[in-house]
Amino acid sequence: MTTTWAKPQRPATEDRRWRALGVCLTAGFISLLDTSIVNVALPSMEHGLGATEAAQSWVVSGYALAFGLALVPAGRLGDMRGRRQSFLFGLAVFTLASAACGLAASPDWLVLFRLIQGAAAGMVAPQTSGLIQQMFQGDERAKAFGLLGSVIGVSTAVGPLAGGLIIDAVGTDDGWRWVFFVNLPIGVVAFAAGLRLLPRFPGTAGRRERFDPIGVLLLGCGVLALMLPLVQEQQWTGREKWALLPVGALLLGLFWVWERRQGRLGRAPLVDLNLFSLRSFTLGALISLSYFAGFTTVFFVMALFLQNAAGYSALAAGVTVLPFAVASAVGAALGGRLVMRHGRKLVVIGLSGVALGLLGIVAVVRLVPMESLGWATVVPMIVGGLGSGITVSPNTTLTLTRVPVKRAGAAGGVLQTGQRVGSAAGIAVVGSVYFAHLANRGPATEALQLGLLTSVGFILVALCLAVADLRERTKAAAPEAGSPEAGSERETGSRVS
Numbered sequence: 001m002t003t004t005w006a007k008p009q010r011p012a013t014e015d016r017r018w019r020a021l022g023v024c025l026t027a028g029f030i031s032l033l034d035t036s037i038v039n040v041a042l043p044s045m046e047h048g049l050g051a052t053e054a055a056q057s058w059v060v061s062g063y064a065l066a067f068g069l070a071l072v073p074a075g076r077l078g079d080m081r082g083r084r085q086s087f088l089f090g091l092a093v094f095t096l097a098s099a100a101c102g103l104a105a106s107p108d109w110l111v112l113f114r115l116i117q118g119a120a121a122g123m124v125a126p127q128t129s130g131l132i133q134q135m136f137q138g139d140e141r142a143k144a145f146g147l148l149g150s151v152i153g154v155s156t157a158v159g160p161l162a163g164g165l166i167i168d169a170v171g172t173d174d175g176w177r178w179v180f181f182v183n184l185p186i187g188v189v190a191f192a193a194g195l196r197l198l199p200r201f202p203g204t205a206g207r208r209e210r211f212d213p214i215g216v217l218l219l220g221c222g223v224l225a226l227m228l229p230l231v232q233e234q235q236w237t238g239r240e241k242w243a244l245l246p247v248g249a250l251l252l253g254l255f256w257v258w259e260r261r262q263g264r265l266g267r268a269p270l271v272d273l274n275l276f277s278l279r280s281f282t283l284g285a286l287i288s289l290s291y292f293a294g295f296t297t298v299f300f301v302m303a304l305f306l307q308n309a310a311g312y313s314a315l316a317a318g319v320t321v322l323p324f325a326v327a328s329a330v331g332a333a334l335g336g337r338l339v340m341r342h343g344r345k346l347v348v349i350g351l352s353g354v355a356l357g358l359l360g361i362v363a364v365v366r367l368v369p370m371e372s373l374g375w376a377t378v379v380p381m382i383v384g385g386l387g388s389g390i391t392v393s394p395n396t397t398l399t400l401t402r403v404p405v406k407r408a409g410a411a412g413g414v415l416q417t418g419q420r421v422g423s424a425a426g427i428a429v430v431g432s433v434y435f436a437h438l439a440n441r442g443p444a445t446e447a448l449q450l451g452l453l454t455s456v457g458f459i460l461v462a463l464c465l466a467v468a469d470l471r472e473r474t475k476a477a478a479p480e481a482g483s484p485e486a487g488s489e490r491e492t493g494s495r496v497s
Contacts, residue, residue, distance in 0.1 A: 016197060038059055164313065281399055301434050346394045
């Protein structure tokens with residue numbers, strides 16, 4: 001008689017979690033891709049639709065504004081009513097809005113549908129981080145956030161390439177429409193898979209928590225007042241626009257006071273301010289804001305320079321930044337595996353790599369002729385991309401690791417709102433430096449170098465924050481080094497630092 005042994009198999013529920021994560025990451029990919037893919041399609045919109053410069057600006061900035069404004073309220077809504085329902089609703093609206101954008105008959109309709117698309121993307125994003133918090137624990141959660149970091153880095157970097165490929169294949173007249181139509185099959189498949197795979201975690205509605213409309217209004221107006229002059233910096237001439245910045249700061253101050261009052265009265269606030277008592281959350285959010293101010297601006301100034309000064313096509317410009325995207329994916333996967341062992345030290349290494357890579361691009365631009373830049377920037381792009389992946393993924397994990405699961409959606413919304421504000425601020429500052437140098441009839445190569453050095457400045461701010469936190473934790477651990485429990489305490493600290 002022969003005995004056969006069946007191979008041990010993973011439980012179906014475990015496989016289901018990772019497939020559900022795949023649905024979340026797919027939706028996150030197309031929503032983040034749309035922040036950059038349209039940049040190379042703007043000339044096609046002008047040629048095929050007659051979009052003015054103002055309309056083109058709102059196609060780009062309107063999406064960013066609506067995305068940023070929706071994040072925190074959508075995260076809170078997911079916490080209360082259930083993240084599965086909120087995710088599927090946002091994905092459905094995003095897919096329909098993408099179709100409407102592609103069918104738009106005039107620039108005005110395109111801008112309107114683009115605003116709806118951005119708000120829907122803001123509905124989807126915080127549900128992803130919240131679902132990861134609910135579905136995974138420990139090392140698995142770090143791995144899941146590592147995959148999310150890969151998606152964030154790759155989707156942002158690969159947008160110009162994807163747009164260039166579409167425009168090159170379809171043509172200038174209708175290429176811009178297919179930049180939006182490409183979302184349709186992906187969105188439909190992701191929605192169908194989400195209906196089957198996403199877990200049905202209950203929200204907090206059973207506790208009769210109420211939504212906070214006044215908090216939504218104060219936060220939304222505050223973020224809008226901060227972001228609007230930043231994203232419209234090139235279109236709104238004059239200095240009057242900067243008066244909105246102190247208005248935004250005042251509104252956010254009032255939001256803080258209102259939320260504290262809500263907490264004292266025992267009412268559920270839009271954002272639980274106790275989150276900011278968590279050192280890991282506060283510091284991680286500041287690092288993320290500073291990093292995204294430098295990270296996203298790289299593709300902005302590189303796309304401008306390569307197409308306007310070096311004469312590259314949209315496709316060639318996209319191929320030039322492809323090494324950054326590929327290396328970022330590799331770095332994020334690596335960071336997800338190592339973050340629980342090395343903690344904040346990994347973020348310091350990643351930020352150093354990004355700064356080194358950008359300085360390498362500056363050196364290449366200074367020393368190499370324009371026609372050879374595509375090949376000459378491969379190595380520094382890879383260095384910067386690896387650093388980016390090792391930064392975004394671990395920092396996201398470390399920022400959210402101690403956040404209570406019931407507040408995971410709102411916390412993810414706060415984190416990503418900081419990323420959107422940082423991106424807008426960075427593009428405004430770096431764009432001003434770049435265009436100011438060109439306006440003074442300076443060489444385009446020098447304008448690019450100054451723009452990239454400004455980006456490095458933002459990266460160094462994030463690096464200083466990470467180094468300061470690492471030193472503080474090292475000092476705090478030193479007095480306990482001789483105790484019998486020191487080894488286990490250091491291990492625990494490295495897992496959550």
